[in-house]
Amino acid sequence: MPELPEVETLCRQLKTILTGEEILRIEIIDSRLEKAEELAGRRVEAVKRRGKFLQILISGGLTAEIHLRMSGRLFWQKGGVPRLGQADASNKGEALTGSGGITTIPPVLAYSRLLIVFPAGTLVLIDPRRFATFTVKATENTPTLVEDALGGLSARRLQEIARTRRLPVKSFLMDQRLIAGIGNIYACEILFAAGVDPRRPSADLTPVEWRKVVKMSVAILERAVACRGTTVSDWRDLFGCSGTNQDHLAVYARKGEICLRCGGRIERIVQGGRGTWFCPACQH
Ligand SMILES: [Zn+2]
Numbered sequence: 001m002p003e004l005p006e007v008e009t010l011c012r013q014l015k016t017i018l019t020g021e022e023i024l025r026i027e028i029i030d031s032r033l034e035k036a037e038e039l040a041g042r043r044v045e046a047v048k049r050r051g052k053f054l055q056i057l058i059s060g061g062l063t064a065e066i067h068l069r070m071s072g073r074l075f076w077q078k079g080g081v082p083r084l085g086q087a088d089a090s091n092k093g094e095a096l097t098g099s100g101g102i103t104t105i106p107p108v109l110a111y112s113r114l115l116i117v118f119p120a121g122t123l124v125l126i127d128p129r130r131f132a133t134f135t136v137k138a139t140e141n142t143p144t145l146v147e148d149a150l151g152g153l154s155a156r157r158l159q160e161i162a163r164t165r166r167l168p169v170k171s172f173l174m175d176q177r178l179i180a181g182i183g184n185i186y187a188c189e190i191l192f193a194a195g196v197d198p199r200r201p202s203a204d205l206t207p208v209e210w211r212k213v214v215k216m217s218v219a220i221l222e223r224a225v226a227c228r229g230t231t232v233s234d235w236r237d238l239f240g241c242s243g244t245n246q247d248h249l250a251v252y253a254r255k256g257e258i259c260l261r262c263g264g265r266i267e268r269i270v271q272g273g274r275g276t277w278f279c280p281a282c283q284h
Contacts, residue, residue, distance in 0.1 A: 004181030051180025072132030
């Protein structure tokens with residue numbers, strides 16, 4: 001599941017490719033997604049991230065929001081629409097650069113749900129489980145965010161919110177209604193880096209511990225962005241490449257392996273239905 005660093009990676013790549021470009025057409029393949037013909041002929045003004053939402057700001061005051069959910073992927077097909085069994089580089093997509101009278105787009109990559117066609121290429125939303133969302137609204141109606149994990153988290157503010165919560169600190173960090181962007185992998189890594197036991201009630205953390213958690217959140221997430229995300233299963237960036245942050249994981253999915261800090265053993269427990277990996281000797 002894409003977390004903040006993966007969505008931020010896509011955001012930065014999309015920004016480079018799409019800013020200033022004109023949308024030639026939109027092809028909704030999955031009827032579960034709402035129609036968005038009004039986007040054709042408009043230009044992309046900016047690309048932003050709001051938590052795990054990608055926002056494409058479009059001329060005329062519209063914003064398209066994409067959330068990848070469990071298994072969604074965005075893929076940039078340079079030069080044309082990707083066709084089934086025809087992934088060769090010679091497909092230049094001539095049909096798309098014509099003078100408006102564009103014919104039907106052929107069947108595309110498996111599980112494609114949406115195509116946004118630009119002069120230089122096509123942005124494809126791929127999602128076998130069909131949970132990813134795509135919505136278009138007036139930019140002025142797009143909600144703003146409470147706390148973004150990379151948007152200047154405040155230790156004092158987190159402690160304030162946590163004061164009334166009994167839930168374990170790991171579940172607290174992963175609650176998207178409280179902080180946007182931290183999922184399972186990074187919650188495990190942040191708490192290990194901060195030396196905090198994931199089972200502690202969030203209300204019990206001291207100000208010093210919250211400061212450590214915030215500092216480590218930024219460090220861990222920024223490194224993951226620099227590595228273009230963590231590929232432990234199917235994460236790929238906009239160009240189909242794996243990230244490299246999996247090479248830096250200290251605890252995630254390392255049950256029974258040696259703790260890099262103390263030489264003890266990494267353990268795995270289940271919290272809120274999700275696996276938690278931690279070092280009982282280093283995390284208190
Ligand atoms: Zn340890």
